[in-house]
Amino acid sequence: MTTTAIITLAAVLVIVLGVSVLTRPRHSSTVDFYLAGQRVGVATNSWAICGDYLSAASFLGVAAAVYVSGLDGAWYAVGFAAGFVPVLLLVAAPLRRYGEFSLADFLGRRLRSEAVRLHSVGVVQLVILCYLIPQSVGGGITWELLVGHGLFGLSPYSTGVLLSTAVIAVVVASGGMRGTTWNQAVQFLLLFGALVWLAATVSADGFRYGEAVETLSQEPLVNPAPDGDQWQLTQEHNAISPGEEAVFGQPGARYGQLGQVALVVTLGLGTAGLPHVMNRYFTAPTGRAARTTTVWVLLLIGMFYALAVMMGTAARDIIPAAAREHAWLAELTVEGVLRVPEHALPVLGRIYGDEAGLGLIAAAALIAAMSTVAGLLLASAATWGHDVYERHINPRATQRQAVWVGRASTLIAASIAAALAILLRPDAFTPAMPSLVATMVTWAFAIAGSALTPVVVLAIWWRRTTAAGAVAGLASGSVTAIAMFLIASFMEPGALRELFAAPTLVAAPLAFLLTIAVSLRTQPPAEVEADWLIMHGTAADRHAERMAALTMRERRRRKEERRAR
Known part of the structure; x- marks a missing residue:
């Protein structure tokens, strides 16, 4: 481990912990801990959402997928970026106007059902776990490459998993949403800056995409x-033209036509069901602010993914020649091709910036993993602390008790994810996957897009949605997605396997149809018109509704006073 690497890692940890200490909430209310008091501005929230969303799968995984499979790897960038289009058009503003703590809280209140709330909690926790594991894997891979030494008798990979997960778990538990928001905003700026530096340096050296x-x-x-x-x-x-050789710049190196569509649909629909991203919209002060935030997010992540695709291509073009000049690359490559695709960006950083460049890119990768882990742990805390503990286990809990349960749940979730990440180490997988980290994240997107997104969209836009229909949609979407994953692991390569490996194209329509079919046979909540006005009415409509409610309460109060006389 070089002095530069030590300084880089120490600087990252100091920044992360320092921001958390400075922004630690002064109060212990659940609104402060989970939603930062619902006072997060557009710029800060857009940076924080990007920091939350642009995970190790985005920073390491997209470039790795492009490095391995060329044009087919770019579909990850397309799907990840396109996911915010349905969020902008269908979800962001109505979700914020309704104003709850989490997706499970929103569905439970909207459909007036504790069964829906608990089913949502189960699906949310499954999505969070599927998302947490690859982030911890990304932290382990980066530490292994950057430092190369373990602590306390652990392997370098296990040390990286435990250290990155433990640090961010402590940050979230102490800082809550306010500290996490500022951390993620700062982390995104550092992450984006590192990628811009690498792209500018490579381009200045003569690289042309x-x-x-x-x-x-x-x-x-x-x-x-x-x-x-x-x-x-x-x-x-x-895969599109059997018998022909795959080339970098043509489709088919990894997926057939059906597989490409299934992957983009899975990633695109999954975003609207990601609990750690959607929970951020509850922190915005208004629905309009939530929509404006999403526009900025689309712009920022679009630029980020364009650079990630460009750098994955640069790594494939530059590393073979560099391997003949640098002896240290011999341990990482086979005839100039990287054995671990996720090493593409860190290796480019070392080629162009020596140890300082490696430290910068590796630190950015750790930042990406830690930032997303923070959002995931906070979403986990919201569902356990608010949706389960406050609602069911101890309805009379004080604000302080609820916050402490949320903090404890972050530590438990982090421990489980770290343990599973150590068991599912990268060398247990074959290079059949374009990127281990990106592929594992696809599982989370598939479950979210198959179960949560259909129910959330229908609850927002269809008055007739019922609790029974929502439970049917949540159960069918999640079970179908998981079953297709498991079946895909036993199938031979081909179009059908690609469809089963990205199951949202099948599971989401099934969840939509079952939710609608069951809802048509059951009764919607009596308060649906009031909910509709909250989510979709104009500001004038909502003001008029509030004034009418105040007038009615005042009339009832006067009647009671007259009766008392």
Whole structure:
């Protein structure tokens, strides 16, 4: 471990912990701990959402997927970025206007059902766990490359998993949403700045994206694969045109036509059901602020993913020549091709910035993992502390008790994720996946998009949605997605396997249909018109409704006073 690496890691930890201490809430109310007092501005919230959303799967995984499979890897960037379009059009403003603590809280109150609330909690926790594990894996991979040494007798990978998860768990438990918000905003700016530096440096050295794609496409695409104790390069085959060789700049290196559509739909629909991202909209002061925030998020993540695709291409173009000049690359490559695709950006950083460049990019990767872990742990705390403990276990809980339960749940969730990440270490998987981290995150998107998104969208936009229908949609979407995942692991490569591996294209329509079918046979909540006005009425409508309610209460008070006389 070099002095530069030590200084870089120490600086990151000091910044993260320092921001948490400075922004620690002065009060112990649940609104402060979970929602930062609902006073987060547009700029800060947009940066924080980006920091929350742009995980290790985005920073390491998208570039890695492009590095391994060329154009097919870029579908991850398309799907991740496109996910905020339905959020902007369908979810952001109505969700904030309704104003709750979490997605489970929103569905439970909107449909007047504790059964819906508890089913939502189960699905939310499953999504959070599926998302937490790859972030911890990303932290372990980065530490292993950057430091290369373990602590307390642990392997470098396990040390990275435990250290990155433990630090951010303490940050979330102490700082709540206010500290997490500022941390994620600062972390996004650091993360984006590191990627911009790398792109500017590579471009200044003569790299041109179009020329690189054309050059790489002149030869068949090959990737390393284990052969016993050795590694050898294997040629990729075109999934769209069987029998033909796959090339970097043409579709088919990883997915067939159906698989590409299924992947983009899974990622696009999944965003609107991600609890750690959607919970951030409850922190905005108004529905309009939530919508404006989403516009800024779309702009920022669009630029980020464009740079990530560009850098994945640059790594594929530059690293083979660099491997002939730098001896340290021999341990990471097979004939100039990286064995671990997630090393693409850190290796580029070291090529162009020596140890300081490696430290910067690796620190950015740790930031990406830690920032998303923070949002996930806070979403977990909201569901356990507010939706379960306050609502069911101890309805008479004080604000202080509820906050402490939320803090304890963050530590428990972090421990489970770290333990599973250590068990599911990267070398347990084959390079059949374009990127381990990006692929594992796809599981979370699939469950969210198959179960939560259909029910949330219908609850916002269809008056007839009922509690029984929502339970049917949540259960069918999540069970179908998980079953398809499991079946895909036993299937031979092909279009059907690609569909089952990204199951939202099947599971989400099923959840929509079952929610509608069951809702049509049951009665919606009596308060649906009042809820509709809150979510969709104009500001004047809502003001008039509040004034009417105040007038009615005043009339009832006067009647009671007259009767008392």
